[in-house]
Amino acid sequence: MRQSFIFANNKKYISLQKPLKNKLFPLFWCLALITVGACKMRDPMGNRIGVVKGSYHNTTARFNAYFNAKEIFRKDVSNFESGYTISYSNVLPLLKLPDEGASSGMAANMDQIIEKCSKVVTRHKVSKWTDDSYMLVGKAYFYKGDYFDAAQTFQYIYNTFPNKDLKEEALAWIGLSKMQDKMAEDATAAFEMAEANIADAKKSKRFVYTAMAQYYINRKSYDKAASSLENAIKAIKKDKLAKINYSYVLGQIYEKQGDYAKAVESFKKVQGLRAPYEMELAAKINAFRLTNLTEGGNTSDLIRKLNDLLDDEKNSEYKDQIYFVLGAIAQRTNQPDSAISLYKLSAANTGRNLNQKALSYSQIAEIYFNRKDYDKAHLYYDSTRVFVQRDHPDYEKIIERDNKLDDLIANIKIIDREDSLQHVAALPEPERTKIIDEQVAKIQSKIRESKVDQSQYSSSYNTLAINRFNNAESGGSSWYFYNNNAVASGYNEFIRRWGNRQLADNWRISSQGVANTKIFDTDPGFDLKSIDAAQPDKIKAFLVKNLPLTPAKLDSSNQIKQNAALKLAAIYSDDLEEYASAIKYYELALNTPPPLHNADEIIYNLSYINELAGNKEQSAAYKNRLLNQYPGSSFANALRNPEASQVVDITQTQAEQQYEMAYKDYLNRDYEKVIASNKDFQLSKANTYLKSKFAFLSALAVGKTQKVGSFEAELKKVQQEYPNEEASKQAGQFIASIDNNRAEFDSREIALEERSIATATDAASISKRYEDQRRLEDQKREQELAEAESKSYFKKPAPNASYVLVVAVNNATANLNRIRLGIGQFNRTLFADKNYTHNSKTINNETQLISVNQFADMETAKAYYKKFMEYRNDVIGLPDEKYTVFFITTDNFARLINQTTVEEYRDYFRINF
Template structure:
């Protein structure tokens, strides 16, 4: 009996095993392989896939200053390769390399998910008579394609999706598969095919939608929006984002779609529509917090009137007080600052811009915007040196030198560079000349006061340092004495020893005497280099070292005055021509006119002051400089311009014709026909009064004069170009030639 039971058990076992063969189409076999494929393999693959998606969402860093990509992932197009496929009847890129793919160790979660999908297909596929009998295999192929998509292997992914579409046309996941195939084609720049396939999927009759779950509709419309982004059709992007955001089945993608839709409206200056979308996002309870907080920031950025701006200020202040918003303080402070700036509360704006810069964990890109806005504020207020320092900070912080905004800031900074240089020269030389003019006793008094103030500042800094060492810089738990609260510093041996060591490290061994902190107490220090002792002396408190640097020779002092006067003149031209700041231009030019400048500067100073006052409508003041030019320089070109001002001609010559004329005249100049060149330029100049090429003609005219007329006439022609077009390349070239001629 026992033998019979044993034989019967073995027979049943063999029968069960045989009935579960992948080549046997039985109910037991189908259910066995379906259950085993899912619970033993596919479940782990799907979990790995979810882990990969989570990693993308958490690791992707959005640039909130630009329009967000619809899908939060970046692919490197250089890694897209076309693989070779060998036909084995299984499709989806399976061939003779199956064993290699099966044994390959998975690195990323997506590679692990792909490995599990391949394993499920290979071990539990039931392709019998051309039909797949295992209902889990289409899920495995979909997982395989999605994993390959995120591994940036789009062509193998499309192979997997096509296999599902061809072999499982009635599967419940066929719509999702078509969506993923469309996304893969978008990544391969086949957006037209993606759009066509999505429209076939989503339109049943005319404009009717198929009866898909909300999640599938969201995916489909989001994919269409992605395709139209690639096709540069913003109106279609808006349309499909609107359709995608009707429901919110996928909270991450729904929040992202809403934010992008709001950004598009804002870029189109449709502030009301943008405000409506961002408000909708702030009320989306399940949306990830990063989208909600930035939606509030965008609401403030799109404020279009004072009443709304006041309510938004209150909202922003409430967000700032929320401790959960600490990672976003730099952005919140910045936005509050811009609201105050728009309301002309410049003091408050500056205060909040500085708070944004001091916020912990502030982003570099946010800092570039803050520095730039501060620079613009000071620039508008004519504080060009401060503006230059903030523009410099933008360039130091920025990581993207190719960005158009950064390049614009760089141009501003370069334009200010010469101005800052000349302002520094004026300030430094004024100071030296003023001190040099003092008596010996006044000089000693001046520098002694400076040294005394320096000592006070050093003493305060030293005391602050000692306080920080003694109390750990704070009264919190980070200080050394925190373990023994309530006890005096000198009763704590640990903190006392630490403070003594730090004191000796910073100050060395000091005698117990008054004013021990002064640096002169340690003025003589010995350092050994290659066994040779050298003595260094700190001269910061040494009165004699300051006095010996004061120039005493009149030739040196005169040279400083000449350089200062030249800098003042250059500043006047820069403020007049480049920054259109009449007040500062007049201040610099009028000041240099009272400082006995070089003779060659007198005429251009009077000419520029005459022009500036005339443009400002102050004819009485302009008359003074006009009379000076007519009286003292009657034979100059500038006097002739005053007597017979040029008529305003409408420019009736096209730019290309002007360029052609210049080339012809330059060719004549090269041939040596200088007189003909001069005659032709005199004829053409009245007809190109507003042309950008006029400085080129004037300089060529000066060159022609220099070839056959006296040197004095040549210099006058060059001076005309240098004075009237000082900021152009031609004006700078004329200045260089004049400097060579005057040597």
């Protein structure tokens, strides 16, 4: 081959020099490695390996599997973190950890990562990427919400690999996994061990201290949190933004401790580090506020400074935070009305930061709740619930209060409704007929108005939607639901037009729009959408049907009143400690015919609550009534001999204190005491929420002392006795972990074994478990495919089959305009060049189908389905249980004739695709 020469600057170059170098480089590298010698090559566990073998496994492991898995992980976590909203009024998160909803959305990609990394583990065990692959597997389990397997994997890393930084990082992840799994004792042990050995690590110090600080913040152990965070800041080398964030959080922790001087110092440090403007402003506000407290300044000076910030145009986007602080000042200085006004301004000026809106609403709700204005408190807790995130420090309290107030108001409405119905039924027939005719006319008018409103709304909404979906000047993502400004704008437009309404079916024509007569508007079967305004006789018949015009119907109405009154009495007594209202509703239930089957218990409660309320004479009267009318009752015996009574009478505050004491006993490993305390607590007058928490704590104590059978039985007992409480859900998660790891739990002497983090070896066979699990899954899938094919009503797709995507909604009357709008925008945004169309039809009068046409082959359908499922929550806007999404051949689509065939195809689709 002739070499050509190029002359430049009197130097001669061979034009093929660069290509030759690229071709010879791998050969040169291999020769160099052989020269070094095989004896110097070692795997991550320190074992010697040959050069060629090691190079092959290192290269293949890294670029064929680990690299792709790491990229999937990086992108998925980055997307999650970028969508994580924070409020500077709460302690900022040091680590953005997913809640159950986020984990569910990330599960599919995390499963891919586990699959790819398990190939590295099983096929390239000698590569230097094995330990990294295990670490990525553990993180994938963590982010998908499988904290048991995450902890097991990190445990294996700690036990197996010699790298000290890796061991420390694994311990920190074990602590986080146990923290997320509500196992505080195990989390504490992991973090304490990590701290004891932190001197051995170099690269992992920052992460370990950060994880520890986050754990102690969650536990509200602010002294330990401050110490850990100070060490984390020292470990930061060049990451200026991290130092800014950590310094801000440190200031918040110092404030929680009451050390305002140090808090001010930290917030000023944030300003000195030239933080992003939003954080700098928040730090400045906090420094103003705390300086005012430390120096004993008057609030007028602080208010003046905050008003100056409001007047500065640079702060127009941050008015919500400033108004919130002004509201807090008004609240602190006993000006609740001013505080409410300022919190409302904060909520009204909220843009992207919906967390701030939640915080403002929760403060208004708290003020009304303390005033005992439960109607308004419920409205604002309801609004808080729409926006609040699980990392809010009072999340559980907000949800519990909203649920209780929801029950309270619903039962008050039930009593009002039954009273009104009974009143109308008791009127002379001419008067009754006149009232019903007037009501029919009002309902007809409202039906007509609601239908006009719907058509106006549809027109304006479509215009608004098109503008927002295609607003190129928004500066954000073109996809509406990922554009925070567009979402906030849409929300504000909704509030302006419709008010702050709860999400519910047929919300535009809900009972709020009907005349507020208290007679018919709370009937759960009264659906305006299904009523024709031109048929007044049908409306009248429906209204008359509800009137208690016969003795049997009157008894039924009274029983409804009694049940509602008993629920209200329990809420007022146990949850709100408002004894006058509790007495009122117990007496209503007791004095309303027919007689109650548990009248002895109600009389006992009336005696006890009157005693608490200071009504000595009334208490004695009810005591005598119980003893005279029900002398053999267990409640009468309890009054005669209070010390022998099994019923423990405690206030809500006392019940909370008892639970806190039991939790401390649990942390101190006094499990038998926890179990014994729970038995007494379950017999007490504590509310259901606390009883469920105590029962779950006792179940964990059983798990710490007994075999898995006893532990599982206690968990199932929690589920059975408290199906609607959070504790039932937590018990279910433990039961699922036991089911998924049955052999391992069965082998343990104690279900939740207490062993040293350093010596535990229960994950030693994790590699084999990956292989066995994959093999069993493949076998199961092959078996399911064979069975499905033999039984299926549907035909196997032909090689040249075309496909459609189907959204099946299990409600024949649901309004699908929102879904169709979402699908149209989804197609215009992400598949603009495909001209996909969509149609709808109803089958068998019970299921509505929306189909997207048409995909030339299975691969195209799969790609569309995958992308659709990624955005499904935003496009469809319904709970998952109310619809099904699948793709199907055009031939099989014709075979969907009713809900049964839809369900059958759903199973067929799950197995085959």
